[in-house]
Amino acid sequence: MSNAAMIIVPTDIREKVREIEAAYTRYLAEFRIPDDHKIVVNFSAGKDSTTTATVAHHLFGGRVTNVMADNDNEHELTVEFARSIHEQIGCAPVQIVKRVYTDAEFERRRQSLRDRWPQRQAIRMGAYRGVVMPSLARADTKFGQAWQRTAERWGIEFDTPLSAALSVLRPSGNSFLDAALLHGKFPMMRDRFCTDELKIQIAFDAAIKPLLDDGEVVVQWSGVRADESDKRAGYARFASDERDPDYLYNFLPIHQWSAADVFALHKYFGIKPNPLYTQGASRVGCMNCVLSTKEEISETAARWPEHIEKHHAWEKKVRLASRWVHWMSVGTVSQAWMKKFDLPLGRAVQLYGLEPDVQRIEWSGFYGPRGTMGAPSAMDVVEWAKTGRGGKVYDLVKASLDTAVCSSRYGLCE
Incomplete structure (x- = not known):
């Protein structure tokens, strides 16, 4: 038998999902993460986070929580997609949070x-x-x-x-x-304070910190892909989070996937993507960034x-x-x-x-x-x-x- 790495074609979604499951199991053992840990998906209503949420639910069902931070500069179709995506995935509704300045x-x-x-x-x-x-x-x-x-x-x-x-x-x-x-x-x-204050911090404060305060171990799943930028290509697929390194971890399940892989998964699971992708948008989120x-x-x-x-x-x-x-x-x-x-x-x-x-x-x-x-x-x-x-x-x-x-x-x- 050859020891060469298996070549996975973009449309072989079942094999790619199995690879995510196997890799995640290895990381849990390596980092000694308990089986009853909590999974939080960082959801943006884009193609990558939708894929991540779909895979997480397929593998772990009701143990997964999807959280989206609405920064009030989103397209209305994106917010509506986030509010209704659970009907396509079969998961619980996305928790939508927002930073409110007093x-x-x-x-x-x-x-x-x-x-x-x-x-x-x-x-x-x-x-x-x-x-x-x-x-x-x-x-x-x-x-x-x-x-x-x-x-x-x-x-x-x-x-x-x-x-x-x-x-x-x-x-x-x-x-x-x-x-x-x-x-x-x-x-x-x-100075991208919009990302820091309106996305990362509010999602942490509203959805993750309460779990950590209760003593739970949390793994954040994020739809970051390497081919999006050189910076993202350098991210570790699994790592502890410096905000609480003993209880909070980050996992990038589709880090090596292509955009074609992402949409192949949409098709495989029968999920219609954010409609902005058929209206000329190459990415969704802020309208505009x-x-x-x-x-x-x-x-x-x-x-x-x-x-x-x-x-x-x-x-x-x-x-x-x-x-x-x-x-x-x-x-x-x-x-x-x-x-x-x-x-x-x-x-x-x-x-x-x-x-x-x-x-x-x-x-x-x-x-x-x-x-x-x-x-x-x-x-x-x-x-x-x-x-x-x-x-x-x-x-x-x-x-x-x-x-x-x-x-x-x-x-x-x-």
């Missing part, structure tokens, strides 16, 4: 602004590090008068940036927007423009809570221009008739900097997303997108 949390933020914004403050990081910015609580200074012209341009009536910020720092009832208001910005690549690609943004703008309008409305509020946007909205001498001539920022200069470039920021943009745009609004980003490489010429394929027909990046249309 007025007490907003009051702490308001008090922080009252304490700090009246002060002249030095920028602590980035290209403008060391530059002293003016008070945001005075209307009788040159900056304060310049900002009032900003307020007029924005269509708001406040004397100072501080009063404008305090006006929006109230719970909105939307978790994603409330998180952005409290942080004074939208999530970014290096702040890190969405050009294609995803243009697809959303064509199919669900109300979500773009929602983000633009959020931008109008979040920029009022952003200290940086207030400072930069009146125009500040460009660091890049000054460095080109090796001159210190703040010095009144004129070289051979050249005036310093002025950088002005109007938005705390939902999508962050895109292309050559410093701080574009959601609407500006949509126009950029419709262009080809270089951002100057419209892409005719995107411009002619037919939203009335089935569109699937995974070959789901018949």
Whole structure:
């Protein structure tokens, strides 16, 4: 008999599920996990978490709990899919949890602004590090008068940036927007507080911590796949969780599966996937994610423009809570221009008739900097997303997108 590893074809779902069961049994023995441990599936209503929930229920039935954290930036079809998926899998309904920000949390933020914004403050990081910015609580200074012209341009009536910020720092009832208001910005690549606060932490607090407090051993099952990114490829398939390493563990059952394998399992068990996958979406969850690609943004703008309008409305509020946007909205001498001539920022200069470039920021943009745009609004980003490489010429394929027909990046249309 050959000792070579068995090659499993993508459609051989029975064998792949047996492999998961065998591997999980080995991990339980290796980590000395009791047989009566609890299983919690991190559910997102996407293809991978649906596959994970299906396998877990197939192997362990009622011992499995599926938990989804709704961050209030999900597409309504995704939330509805999560509410009804138990009817297809045959499991208990998904536990849907949500982070709710209280007025007490907003009051702490308001008090922080009252304490700090009246002060002249030095920028602590980035290209403008060391530059002293003016008070945001005075209307009788040159900056304060310049900002009032900003307020007029924005269509708001406040004397100072501080009063404008305090006006929006109230719970909105939307978790994603409330998180952005409290942080004074939208999530970014290096500061994805949306994932930390609205997904990971709330799911842990609501579903896992109570079990741990009762002395239970818990294994989280997550639908993370290696081919999604280099970072995810480096994850261990089974490991203890540093939050409670003796009682909490993480298992990635489909880590080596492909997208084709995932949809093959859907077909094998007779499960219809999230309908967004037949409406052009390559992934589901946030609609949109702040890190969405050009294609995803243009697809959303064509199919669900109300979500773009929602983000633009959020931008109008979040920029009022952003200290940086207030400072930069009146125009500040460009660091890049000054460095080109090796001159210190703040010095009144004129070289051979050249005036310093002025950088002005109007938005705390939902999508962050895109292309050559410093701080574009959601609407500006949509126009950029419709262009080809270089951002100057419209892409005719995107411009002619037919939203009335089935569109699937995974070959789901018949």
